[in-house]
Amino acid sequence: MANSHPISPETIAGYVEEGAVVLRGVLSPADVQRLQEGIEHNLAHLSPLALVASEPDDPGRFVEDFCTWQNNPAYRDILQNSALPHIAAQLMRSDTVRLYHDHLLVKEADTRQPTPWHQDQPYYNVSGRQNVSFWIPVDRVPLVSTLRFVAGSHEGAWYMPRTFRDSQAKWFAEGTLAELPAIDADPERFRQLGWALEPGDCVAFHMLSLHASSGTGPGARRRVFSARYLGDDARHAPRPWRTSPPFAGLSDRLPDGSALNDPLFPLVWPRPDRQP
Incomplete structure (x- = not known):
């Protein structure tokens, strides 16, 4: 697998300014096959954090799972040894x-x-501006069912996080954060970004970027692996509620405001085996 993958200044500027960029062909065919194997292993061995995020009468099924890399060699390989850490x-x-x-x-x-439209960071137990999530499909994703973003929204307000199926506020108390505006009803005010994707492509986005996606069409399975990374300024921000995902016992080890120096969050760049 590749250890490094230089990207253009224009791509970096796009990420900083827009909060989301597309990256073409950053995973090799071998990487994609490895990730497919990891996803199928994950689906066959769901963790206690897994959930079904679709209704019982949905003709399809939306499954999520979190934090399984330690028990999934394919995930661990991609997360630590692919081009993703350098990017x-x-x-x-x-x-x-x-x-x-x-x-x-x-x-x-x-x-x-x-x-539905949401930001990720309000669900999390971290503070700081240096972060990135990679949305990595191993199936072809047409424009109609891709992940969509509001350009530049990572520089704006934090919005109230709610449950996807029933819109309940289980994190911040009602009224403490702004409510989501009607994004799809005002496309001139909320300029959207989105890209059709092939296996090997991915989208990188900031954890405060507003994003959403639709369902899938007939015969259009959409398997996506998301890899989330933190930079120099990331700090532990314990919450008085269950974060998504939760990290049980972390507050006993890491004080509020401390760097995330814990085995749960391994350093992946610079490569640990290449440090002096």
Whole structure:
């Protein structure tokens, strides 16, 4: 697998300014096959954190799982040894990169359940601006069912995180964060980004970027692996509620405001085996 993957200044500027960029062909065919194997292994061995995010009467099925890299060699290989850590360092403009977590998102064919507009960071237990998530499909994704973003929204407000299926506020108390505007009803105000993707492509986005996606069409399975990384300024931000994903016992080891120096968040750039 590739150890490094220089990206253009224009791509980095696009990430900084827009909060999301497309990256073409950053995973090799061997990487994609390895990731497919990891996803199928994950689906066959779901963790206690796994959930079905679609309704029982949905003709398809939307499955999510979190934080399984330690028990999935294929995931671990991609997260630590592919081009992703080096790309993350460049996009975040960070000297160091730590793995935050992995996230599986599989929408089977004919899934009606959309992914509503939301930001990721309000669900998390981290603070800081240097972060990046990679949304990596191992199936072809047409424009109609790709991940969409509001350009530049990572520089704006934090919005109230809610559950996807029933829109409940289980994290911040009602009224403490802004409510989501009607994004799709005002395309001139909320300029959207989105790209059709092939296996080997991915999208990189900031954890405060507003994003959403639709369901899938007939015969259009969509298996996606998300890799989330943190940079130099990331700090532990314990919450008085269960974060998504949760990290049980972490507050006993890491004080509020401390760097995430913990085995759960290994340093992946610079390569540990290449440090002096």
